[in-house]
Amino acid sequence: MKFNTIKNIARKIKNINIDNIEQIQNEDGDDFYSVWKIADKNNLYILKKSNENEINNYNLLTDINIPKFYGYLKYYNKFYILIEYLEGADLMDGNLSKCLKALDTIIDINKKYLNKEINLSDSFDKELIRINKRIEYLNDEKLENKYKEFIAIYKKTIKTACHNDLLPFNMIVSNDKAYLIDLEHVGYLPYLLMLVRIIAHYKEEKGYLFYLEEDAKEKLIKYYYDNFVVQLNKSYEEYCYELDLFMFFEYTEWVYVYNKYKLKKDDRYNYYLNKCYEVINKSN
Numbered sequence: 001m002k003f004n005t006i007k008n009i010a011r012k013i014k015n016i017n018i019d020n021i022e023q024i025q026n027e028d029g030d031d032f033y034s035v036w037k038i039a040d041k042n043n044l045y046i047l048k049k050s051n052e053n054e055i056n057n058y059n060l061l062t063d064i065n066i067p068k069f070y071g072y073l074k075y076y077n078k079f080y081i082l083i084e085y086l087e088g089a090d091l092m093d094g095n096l097s098k099c100l101k102a103l104d105t106i107i108d109i110n111k112k113y114l115n116k117e118i119n120l121s122d123s124f125d126k127e128l129i130r131i132n133k134r135i136e137y138l139n140d141e142k143l144e145n146k147y148k149e150f151i152a153i154y155k156k157t158i159k160t161a162c163h164n165d166l167l168p169f170n171m172i173v174s175n176d177k178a179y180l181i182d183l184e185h186v187g188y189l190p191y192l193l194m195l196v197r198i199i200a201h202y203k204e205e206k207g208y209l210f211y212l213e214e215d216a217k218e219k220l221i222k223y224y225y226d227n228f229v230v231q232l233n234k235s236y237e238e239y240c241y242e243l244d245l246f247m248f249f250e251y252t253e254w255v256y257v258y259n260k261y262k263l264k265k266d267d268r269y270n271y272y273l274n275k276c277y278e279v280i281n282k283s284n
Helices: 003-013 052-060 096-112 124-137 141-156 193-199 214-227 236-260 267-282
Strands: 020-025 032-039 044-050 069-075 078-084 159-163 171-174 177-180 186-190
Touching: 003 020, 003 032, 003 044, 003 069, 003 078, 052 069, 052 078, 096 159, 096 171, 096 177, 096 193, 096 214, 124 141, 124 186, 124 236, 141 236, 141 267, 159 193, 193 214, 193 236, 214 236, 236 267
Parallel strands: none
Antiparallel strands: 020 032, 032 044, 044 078, 069 078, 159 186, 171 177
């Protein structure tokens, strides 16, 4: 998109004098998002190609740590939003201090919306349909049996507002607080989803996209229990049982993708298949 077009869209949302525009690269550095950092003399903004779901989520979630929402514009049948730019760092490097701040934000959201149903983009019923479809592509009896166990827990687990795609690059720690970003997928869903999505894909491997030491991961798991889950009248053992099943669900994502699209099995597939079996063997 031409920069003049970006300027015009941004100015129609908010009257700002734009000095500079910079398109944002993705985490691998090999492509660009439809996201632009915009600077005027005093402030920084993000203009982002969006959709009605994200706009709805921004309008409903007004009292949690998310970027300030300035408004949106429909331009040639496409939606664009203008939000606050947060100067800070994501969680990809697995720094324990930053991750604890992220958990404080997650816990705050969990508490505010606990058992308070809210009409966000990713409804429980819609997600359950998506989740049920995954079992068709696991192609392994043991995986399927454990997955059925997960679905049974998923259906009855306590619900709250959850960012449904909270990978480590979708939280920013800025001015000593952690903020959720990219709000296309947020729903009234099982409480464990944000914690699990954050931690499941970390490896204790320097140079990996998401790095975190195993000891730090265990501290985060315990911190979340002590500061939130204990209030749900769940024992630590019950919490760990549910957590393992939700981690298993995260691991099956790549098994599902490789099988569904008939991709050549490689190290990534084998890694996630082995993680699935770690959960299965743990409960035997």
